[in-house]
Amino acid sequence: MLKVNDLNVYYGMIHAIKGISFNVEEGEIVSLIGANGAGKTTTLHAVSGLIKAASGNSEFMGRNINNMTADKIVRLGLGHVPEGRRVFQELTVDENLDMGAYAVKDKAVIKREYERVMELFPRLKERRKQLAGTLSGGEQQMLAIGRALMSHPKMLLLDEPSMGLAPIIVMDIFDIIQTCNKEGMTILLVEQNAKMALSISDRAYVLETGNIVMEGKASDLLNDDKVKKAYLGG
Amino acid sequence: MDFIQQFINGLSLGSIYALIALGYTMVYGIAKMLNFAHGDVIMVGAYVLSLAAVKAGLSPVMSIIFPVVICMLSCTVLGVTIEKIAYRPLRNASPLAVLITAIGVSYFLQSVALLIFGSNQRKVESVIPEFSLSLGEIHLSGEAITTLGVTVLIMICLALFINFTRVGKAMRAVSEDKGAAQLMGVNVNTTISLTFAIGSFLAAIASILFVSSYGFVGPYSGAMPGIKAFVAAVLGGIGSIPGAMLGGIILGIIESMSKAYISTELADAIVFSVLIIVLLVKPTGILGRKRITKV
Numbered sequence: 001m002l003k004v005n006d007l008n009v010y011y012g013m014i015h016a017i018k019g020i021s022f023n024v025e026e027g028e029i030v031s032l033i034g035a036n037g038a039g040k041t042t043t044l045h046a047v048s049g050l051i052k053a054a055s056g057n058s059e060f061m062g063r064n065i066n067n068m069t070a071d072k073i074v075r076l077g078l079g080h081v082p083e084g085r086r087v088f089q090e091l092t093v094d095e096n097l098d099m100g101a102y103a104v105k106d107k108a109v110i111k112r113e114y115e116r117v118m119e120l121f122p123r124l125k126e127r128r129k130q131l132a133g134t135l136s137g138g139e140q141q142m143l144a145i146g147r148a149l150m151s152h153p154k155m156l157l158l159d160e161p162s163m164g165l166a167p168i169i170v171m172d173i174f175d176i177i178q179t180c181n182k183e184g185m186t187i188l189l190v191e192q193n194a195k196m197a198l199s200i201s202d203r204a205y206v207l208e209t210g211n212i213v214m215e216g217k218a219s220d221l222l223n224d225d226k227v228k229k230a231y232l233g234g
Numbered sequence: 235m236d237f238i239q240q241f242i243n244g245l246s247l248g249s250i251y252a253l254i255a256l257g258y259t260m261v262y263g264i265a266k267m268l269n270f271a272h273g274d275v276i277m278v279g280a281y282v283l284s285l286a287a288v289k290a291g292l293s294p295v296m297s298i299i300f301p302v303v304i305c306m307l308s309c310t311v312l313g314v315t316i317e318k319i320a321y322r323p324l325r326n327a328s329p330l331a332v333l334i335t336a337i338g339v340s341y342f343l344q345s346v347a348l349l350i351f352g353s354n355q356r357k358v359e360s361v362i363p364e365f366s367l368s369l370g371e372i373h374l375s376g377e378a379i380t381t382l383g384v385t386v387l388i389m390i391c392l393a394l395f396i397n398f399t400r401v402g403k404a405m406r407a408v409s410e411d412k413g414a415a416q417l418m419g420v421n422v423n424t425t426i427s428l429t430f431a432i433g434s435f436l437a438a439i440a441s442i443l444f445v446s447s448y449g450f451v452g453p454y455s456g457a458m459p460g461i462k463a464f465v466a467a468v469l470g471g472i473g474s475i476p477g478a479m480l481g482g483i484i485l486g487i488i489e490s491m492s493k494a495y496i497s498t499e500l501a502d503a504i505v506f507s508v509l510i511i512v513l514l515v516k517p518t519g520i521l522g523r524k525r526i527t528k529v
């Protein structure tokens with residue numbers, strides 16, 4: 001579904017991503033794990049067109065998306081929940097969700113997706129008319145995910161959805177990711193919380209200072225000594 | 235009675251400032267730049283109006299509509315073109331480079347006007363039909379009534395557009411977070427072009443109203459209303475649409491009250507003093523606010 005080949009990204013002189021290749025097949029949950037500054041966010045930004053890669057080839061559902069702008073890529077069905085939520089603080093919850101469906105023309109589809117999101121995140125329902133900036137961190141994360149689901153993407157990139165959340169909310173969010181996946185959505189998940197990420201993933205890649213240093217089945221990585229030491233806390 | 239008369243004069247002057255200030259504030263909010271050429275779009279609009287009025291051998295109604303429409307179209311196209319040619323290539327450049335470019339565009343428009351029309355002021359026929367209204371001792375000119383009416387109408391339309399249409403929401407989203415807005419499928423370039431189009435359209439209306447009361451245009455005619463409207467935008471809180479409306483109105487009232495009761499020479503100094511005092515008390519302007527951030 002998503003194929004990335006020999007991706008290189010620079011920030012000025014900093015070579016942040018050093019020729020990585022990876023792929024995500026339809027229906028999979030794939031994790032990208034790695035320490036702070038490894039280049040996970042940069043990788044997702046390059047895929048969804050928020051930053052320009054210096055070189056490399058990305059293909060989404062058989063289409064070359066190398067030089068496409070982010071707004072075009074999302075219209076192909078590649079959703080992205082960015083790091084740090086980035087909900088529109090001065091828009092209400094409903095307005096944020098409506099923005100999520102900006103690329104969708106069909107009113108009936110929008111209504112259906114809206115009801116679906118409200119079902120997944122009942123807490124948003126009570127806060128429909130509230131400004132997003134006044135939501136708690138967890139509620140903002142729910143809104144960020146709900147907003148991305150509004151366009152009913154075929155594939156979703158999630159950048160640290162558990163960041164800064166209480167364990168119980170993290171569980172909820174991981175449940176929802178799995179639910180979406182069961183309904184046919186392909187997932188690429190970036191997480192600090194490697195243990196949880198691996199436990200719901202089919203496969204995973206380990207990123208270290210811009211290089212992929214390990215890849216394989218999630219269950220194998222969970223039991224790998226090196227991975228345990230470096231990312232799973234011993 | 236004189237006080238009310240001056241107040242109404244101030245409201246009408248302030249409406250024009252508000253219309254211009256909206257262009258500054260919307261462009262600032264969305265493209266994060268100060269478009270110092272905005273005032274000169276008003277000057278171009280006034281020249282266009284004078285040219286279009288002369289050429290008309292039309293029916294009385296058409297002789298109003300024709301120059302007005304031509305003026306609106308020219309300003310809108312001019313604003314969008316300026317953005318495309320001068321500012322878009324600098325989208326990722328330093329703010330200082332963009333600011334200097336904007337000042338350059340301003341001088342460019344003034345120089346072109348100077349080359350074509352010379353430095354003499356050119357007469358512009360008012361497109362507002364002559365009429366007036368007297369309520370007791372208060373006298374309302376046709377220009378004042380038209381200015382107030384048009385401004386109220388425009389502001390209602392703009393508020394509805396920004397708050398309730400999808401494109402309006404997209405504009406607010408872009409002004410807050412361009413990247414996140416792109417992830418929703420919003421084309422940022424189109425949104426910025428649209429913002430310039432709206433700002434310049436409002437400038438055209440301001441131009442028509444302004445020059446219809448004033449009667450003349452010269453190459454530098456846009457500079458003063460431009461600066462005043464910029465002050466109004468900052469006063470109200472730059473980036474805030476209600477702020478620009480409020481700032482313009484307040485500025486107009488202060489200016490005409492100062493002229494009437496204090497001194498014509500000091501009026502501008504008073505206007506700027508008010509700006510400084512407001513910014514000392516509230517650095518973001520009257521309705522401007524810091525983003526609420528939650529980490």
Ligand SMILES: Nc1ncnc2c1ncn2[C@@H]1O[C@H](COP(=O)(O)OP(=O)(O)OP(=O)(O)O)[C@@H](O)[C@H]1O
Nearest residue numbers: 011014016034035036037038039040041042043192
């Ligand atoms: N805008 C930028 N300008 C310069 N360097 C950057 C920029 N963004 C990221 N970097 C650098 O690129 C490298 C990768 O950053 P990135 O944000 O992709 O890491 P990450 O794996 O997502 O980290 P984290 O887990 O902390 O979110 C880091 O060394 C970072 O300092």
Ligand SMILES: [Mg+2]
Nearest residue numbers: 040041042083
């Ligand atoms: Mg990151």
